[in-house]
Amino acid sequence: MEVGQMQRQWMGYMKSLFMEGFLDGQFLQLQQLQDENNPEFVVEVVSLFFEDSERILKDLSFAVDQQSVDFKKIDAHVHQFKGSSASIGAQRVKNACIAFRNFCEEQNIDACRSCLQQVKQEYIHVKNKLETLLRLEQQIVAAGGSIPMMEWN
C-alpha cells in the first residue's frame, strides 16, 4: 500500500473513532503536541495510559470484591480513571466512570460491580482501537509519510 492510501485509511479510521464516540477532541490535542522533536509523544502517552489503567482496574477489582466495601476508596480510584481517560480523550471510558461515581455516591454495590464491568469493557474497546490506530501511524511513518492533521468540530 502506498503512503497516500495509508493516510486515507488512517483518516477514515480516526473519523470512525470520533463518530462512534470512542475518542473526543482531547485526542486531537495530543496529536497536536507531537512534532519532529517529540515524534513519539502520542505513543508514549497512550502506553502510559494503558499501564496506568491496568493498575487502576486491578485496584478497583480488589476494592469491589471486599467483604466490607469502602466506597470512598472505590470512588477515589474511579476519579483517577475518569481523569486519565479524559486527559487522553477516551470519551466512552470517561463517561462510564462518571456513571460509576454516581453509584459510589449512592453506595449501591451491585450497581458498582456492574459499572466496573462496563468500564472494563469500554477500556478494552478503546485499547484495541488505539492500538490499531497507532499501528497504522507506525506504518505511515515507516513508509516515509507523515500523519495527517485532523480537525474535529
Next chain:
Amino acid sequence: MGMAKDNQFHVLAVDDSIIDRMLIERLLKTSSFQVTAVDSATKALKFLGLVEDVASEIHQDVDVNLIITDYCMPGMTGYDLLRKVKESKSFKDIPVVIMSSENVPSRINRCLEEGAEEFFLKPVQQSDVNKLKPHLLKSRVKEEQEQPINN
C-alpha cells in the same frame, strides 16, 4: 539544578497523575518553559526548600517563576500548597495556578481568594497555557524593579 536557563521561565508542575504530568510538561515545553514536574505537594515544597521543620528557607538558588498544581492530590492538596507558598517570605510572589478536573465554583473562588492567579479546568489546553506568559512577565518586571542595579 534549580537555576533558570538563560532567560527561560522555570515552571514547577505538581500532579499526582502520571499522564497529566506528562501532558502538562509537554504543553509547557511547547511554550518554551523550562519544566520541573513532581508528583506531590510535599515534593514541591522540598524542591522549593520550604520544609516544615526548618525555620529558615534554604535553597536560595532555586529559581521558580511559576507553580502550576493539581487541586485534588492525596496527602497535601494543591490548595494547601498554594497557602504554604503564599505564606512564605521567599515565595509568596511566585504566581500559582490551580488545575482541577472538577468545576466547583466554591473551590475556584477559594483558590482565587487565597491568591491563585488562574484556575484551569482539566484537561488543560494550549490556550490555557498561553495565559501564563503575562503573569510571568509581570513577575519578572516586578523582580527587576526590586533588584538593586548590580551590573
